[in-house]
Amino acid sequence: MALVTVTDSARDYLAQLIEKQDVEGMGVRIFVTQPGTKHAETCLAYCPPNEVVPTDEKIDLEKFTLYLDHNSVPFLEEAYVDYSTDRMGGQLTIKAPNAKVPNIDENAPLPDRINYILASEINPGLAAHGGEVSLVEVADESVAVLRFGGGCQGCSAVSLTLKQGVESTLTERIPELTGVRDVTDHTYTENAYYQ
Known part of the structure; x- marks a missing residue:
């Protein structure tokens, strides 16, 4: 093709x-x-x-x-x-369907695969609440360290979003991921979707 x-x-x-x-x-x-x-x-x-x-x-x-x-x-x-x-x-x-996110395969580096899933599956859903999540780093070779922004920062439902939505999607798609950590300062609630 x-x-x-x-x-x-x-x-x-x-x-x-x-x-x-x-x-x-x-x-x-x-x-x-x-x-x-x-x-x-x-x-x-x-x-x-x-x-x-x-x-x-x-x-x-x-x-x-x-x-x-x-x-x-x-x-x-x-x-x-x-x-x-x-x-x-x-x-x-x-x-160009892949302009925002390149089409990647399972042999791509771990951060690329995490970013691909965040951009293609997770952020479109969070965007409805004016939020987004980005990868800060991969810690201990298998933990995705994430930062929430926009309406997700300081949102009272973010731990639910993180555990049920983001973490389950990422660990399901990328078996070698053992967990997800959130480094966002959620005490700052100015733009939060749910306070």
Whole structure:
């Protein structure tokens, strides 16, 4: 399977834009800014020959070359570029489901796997309460040390959330984790969801 899928309509549209640039060998570069964070954005930019980076991965799309930023590659897995026409003209869309969190496997380092589960499964649920949780460190090789923020900090239900939600999800998904510790200062309750 191709790392990045570019539909025929998107290919034709981009080829037309490139033609207007009138630069020999112009390509398109795709990259992710702030990859692996909730602020990640997937971007397309013109890539003239003098801006090609040697580590870029190249995809020959016949009409032009698509360059994938090397550091963005894990976050571009399953990315999809499409162009659809409507009454207003048309719209180029880029979907990159793994931009915020790269798709990782069970052989990835423990902190990466913990962060993946926090970002993909736990934080979306906490976000409803304006909260989030992040990994501080892995202690004693098997204990995830977490910090709660936003509406979770100082929340009276946080120990319940930690034990039943976060800890059970993490230990179920990552068998070698023996426990979860919370280092948040919960005496600070200014933004807490439940006081």
